[in-house]
Amino acid sequence: MATALPILYSFRRCPYAIRARLALCRAGVAVALREVDLKRKPAALLAVSPQATVPVLDAGPGRVLTQSLDIMRWALSQADDARWLQAGDRPTPRRLVATTDSDFKHWLDRYKYAERYPERGPDAYRDEGVRCLIDPLETALRSTGHLGGDGPCWADAAVFPLVRQFAAVDAAWWAAAPWPATRQWLTRWQGSPLFAACMHKYPLWQPGDPPRRFPA
């Protein structure tokens, strides 16, 4: 009897879901992808993860992962020819990922939706994002262009989707910004076949749909 694939609840543009899909693609670990509408979350998602953020990986009873970094580790611990786990297992990549998910995310939301946070202007929020993440990222990328040393690692894939959002708020400003290593790094990731494979558009999942294998 064929074993059912683990299920990945995903949302195409979500930076956390992107990092999980990048790791799944890199590892070549197959899942059944369910693209969800965050405004109308399916009951099946709520049943396995009441907090219902995406991504969620449902690998069976007692094996539900609700954090993107756990899903990355789960995938790469099964296959990691490019040694993404080992290459990122150093203080600087770990610290940059932690900052991305805490302070940087905080300031990114304010920069993106500055009209909802009128206490300060968008430039002030942008400056905070630069101070907490973009400046140290630039320093880290300057020597080899990767957080994993000679090549990319899980931390590059974890940080990149949120920096992508930051850069997209004001593309003209970003294009002229004084962080050449970070701009090059972002451009390389955005143009990579791995990213293209992760950003394929899937229709919304409906109960009863046949499993949609990812990576394709």
Ligand SMILES: N[C@@H](CCC(=O)N[C@@H](CS)C(=O)NCC(=O)O)C(=O)O
């Ligand atoms: N810490 C979580 C964060 C995931 C998260 O916040 N995802 C957003 C989408 S980008 C979400 O699902 N938000 C819930 C909602 O919009 O209802 C992770 O790393 O997976």
